[in-house]
Amino acid sequence: MSHRMTKANLNPSEIEIDVTWEDQQKINTFGRLANRVVELEEEIAKAKEDKNKLTDALEEIILSDDVKYLVGEVFVDVEGDDAEKMLEDEKLNLDKQVSIKEAELKKIQDTSKQLKAALYLKFGKNINLD
Numbered sequence: 001m002s003h004r005m006t007k008a009n010l011n012p013s014e015i016e017i018d019v020t021w022e023d024q025q026k027i028n029t030f031g032r033l034a035n036r037v038v039e040l041e042e043e044i045a046k047a048k049e050d051k052n053k054l055t056d057a058l059e060e061i062i063l064s065d066d067v068k069y070l071v072g073e074v075f076v077d078v079e080g081d082d083a084e085k086m087l088e089d090e091k092l093n094l095d096k097q098v099s100i101k102e103a104e105l106k107k108i109q110d111t112s113k114q115l116k117a118a119l120y121l122k123f124g125k126n127i128n129l130d
Helices: 021-061 080-126
Strands: 066-071 074-079
Touching (some): 074 080
């Protein structure tokens, strides 16, 4: 007595599905986007940490008349008011960078969500995108 395996008898994860070139491109794109999400999250966290350090430095400068300000690899004597202005400018620059990176992150997450839905629709449990 032989037992024939039909699609009805198979576990959904055992059904063989052809992967087209387009499917492979979607999978590759999803992988690249997932890597970029990790990079962006790290960059955003670093920028926010740097901003907090600048805030702390601004609070310390208020107590000083002259400060040594790091420009490249050299410390330069700067008046407190000038140093405050320079730190505020750096904070604004970091805010802009964070906004740009967060916008890119949102766009990537939206695209990834669409790709993930399309791939799970076709492959079901045969693919793991988490």
